[in-house]
Amino acid sequence: MNALRKTGKKHSSESLLSTFDAGGTRHVFDVSDCLNALTKIPDQSIQLIICDPPYNIMLADWDSHTDYIGWASQWLAEAERVLSPTGSIAIFGGLQYQGEAGSGDLLSIISHMRQNSKMLLANLIIWNYPNGMSAQRFFANRHEEIAWFAKTNT
Incomplete structure (x- = not known):
């Protein structure tokens, strides 16, 4: 998107998504069904996607x-x-929902990516919570995992 912007052109998704300029780079964000938004974006035009998908623990329709x-x-x-x-x-993601009805834990996503994608698992990041989440049967979770996949190892 920045390359297009430097040449005076607009990215095709810019009319659909919210944008803001932060020090010479363009940041785009959208709160919607990601599959709908992604299908409108051109090939190889995004540098970073940050995704917090549903855990499939059936607490809401989505x-x-x-x-x-x-x-x-x-x-x-x-x-x-x-x-x-x-x-x-x-x-x-998180590993805390393993075994929940229909759960889609991060291990399932990592396994799918390793079997069906050319992307590399570059890092597993641990996000520490100071207070943790409530627990009924086990220790309260005080962290969540973030899987970082990259197209290249450099």
Whole structure:
């Protein structure tokens, strides 16, 4: 997008998404169904995607998918398509929902990416919470994992 902007052209998604200029770079964000937004973005035009997908723990309509990995595979493929050759995606998740009804934990996403994508698992980031989340049977979670995938290892 920055390359287009430098030549005086607009990215095709700019009329659809919210944008702001921060020190010479263009940042675009959208709060919507990611699959709808991703299909409107040109190939290899995004440097970084930060994604916090539903955990599929069925607490809301948007958080309920019969085939979670089937659903996730669609937006993961679109994300990979729109990422530039040096692009990355950070996927927030957590291991705390393993075994929940229909859960789509981060391990499932990592496994899917390692089997179906050319992207590399560059890092597993731990986000520490000072207070943690409530727990009924186990220790309260005090962190969440973030899987960082990159198209290149450099």
